[in-house]
Amino acid sequence: MHYVKMMEKPLMRKCCNNQIWLVILISFVLCFVLLCFDYSALTGNQDGVTAVLVSNYENSITTQKSESLQFTTSLNETLIGPNRTIFLTRQPSKDQQSVKEKPVADSCSGKYIYIHDLPRRFNQELIESCESITVGTERNICPYLVNSGLGHEVEDLEGVLLNKSWYSTNQFLLAVIFHNKMKQYKCLTNDSSLASAIYVPFYAGLDVGRYLWGVKASIRDQSSFDFVKWMVSQPEWEKMWGRDHFLVVGRISWDFRRQTDNESDWGSKLRFLQESNNMSMLSIESSSWNNDYAIPYPTCFHPSKDSEVLQWQDKMRRKKRPYLFSFAGAPRPDLQDSVRGKIIEECQASKNLCKLQECSYGVNGAITCDNPANVMRLFQNSVYCLQPAGDSYTRRSIFDAILAGCIPVFFHPGTAYAQYKWHLPQNYSKYSVFVPVKDVKDWKADINETLLRIPEERVVSMREEVIRLIPNIIYADPRSRLETFEDAFDLAVKGILDRIDGVRKVIRDGGDPSAGFADGDDFKYTFSGYVGET
Secondary structure, three states: OHHHHHHHHHHHHHHHHHHHHHHHHHHHHHHHHHHHHHHHHHHOOOOOOEEEEOHHHHHHHHHHOOOOOOOOOOOOOOOOOOOOOEEEEOOEOOOOOOEOOOOOOOOOOOOOEEEOOOOHHHOHHHHHOHHHOEOOOOOEOHHHHHHHHOOOEOOOOOOOOOOOOEEOOOHHHHHHHHHHHHOOOOOEOOOHHHOOEEEOOOOHHHHHOOOOOOOOHHHHHHHHHHHHHHHHOOOOHHHHOOOOEEEEOOOEHHHHOOOOOOOOOOOOOHHHOHHHHOOEEEEOEOOOEOOEEEOOOOOOEOOOOHHHHHHHHHHHHHOOOOEEEEEEEOOOOOOOOOOHHHHHHHHHHOHHHEEEEEOOOOHHHHHOOOOHHHHHHHHHOEEEEEEOOOOOOOOOHHHHHHHOOOEEEEOOHHHOOOOOOOOOOOOHHHOOEEOOOOOHHHOOOOHHHHHHOOOHHHHHHHHHHHHHOHHHHOOOOOOOOOOOOOOHHHHHHHHHHHHHHHHHHHHHOOOOOOOOOOOEOOOOOOOOOOOOOO
């Protein structure tokens, strides 16, 4: 019995010892787990350390951090959704005591654009029926639609054009080119509530181009009525009643401002429909109304990378220019106010100082002025390029001249100064010469003497400014994107975003957004405020 008791004491002592160690072990494990959680929370505050939030807790965590983290979504960005792991980088405060995450900068803030998905009849079907659309001659527009609307590549057997970035581009396809470039815009969004502007890809110029000659006014207007009816039925319209909407056309604005229903009057009345009046329109030539904006005609140069622009600029700087001035165009005997006849007379009388390249429709026009190599060769060899008004105030030759490093000479402010304010300097004397001709009957311009009086240092300065402007007036290939240069598309987008932001500011300040939005400007195309060469 004594032996049994003696044996029980060691056994009990051993059992107790085991229980104590078990308690100690469990306590240690629990402390270790708690320390791990605490360490995880602490290390979440260390600079450069990333916390992984599993998707099962996504909703609660996202809500908790919404005050300090800003997530940007766009058409090309990854959206937060189910069954995804979200990685958030958290930054410390200076004392590393409080937990504060640094907001993610949104480079697209104020730049988001939403593209309306229009019924196909307003764009794609017009492309598919291109044979019914003319380019102002006997030819249809179909051959110009290849290469995203740039046209066919131009053969340059003499090396006038330098590289493979030249195409037989038609000005009436600006809407198609702009649309294709907009599809590559870096700040697109498929959420219209985020958009600063609504782009409406209605090819109104191609549409009216089918009916401009010998067609009833009601037929010319039908698509316009259908378009605005569809537009106002969309939820995006009510946000600003269309004042954040814009469209682009490859014709002059006057083609859409027929003021009567007379069958003999030109164009459609799209821009006089009340709903359309609330929108802004970008075109190759603006009207005298404030909701029309001019952007450059498309040239035939569409570089795909910055180096092509730099190479071309360098080539224009090194060109020797044997002619004092030149003119590419045809007389306009049917236009009584045209100065072209006088210009051609002066050029022909100037002998070796001026080079004339006459253009005309049909076969001759196709061989000379429709070929960019011929036009570039002429302008590259000229110090000044004369730019009288065309069939309207403006002409594509303005931008061909700038592209060739040739200083443009204007005779009316409506040809450029009152037009391309987003793309050309406000100080027009920096890049051009102005010889005002208010009435061709009072023609007194002596072009030779006027141009010869300009000091050589100013000539050099103007030419350098013209060459510097080249990126501003070209549309880069829609299938690529320039890295450091802003092209005509980029500047047009910046311009329209600023315009719409100004309207928003008026609304925020309690003003009337319609005040002045679509008013006419009777002084836009007058000579007031413009000083010519003396």
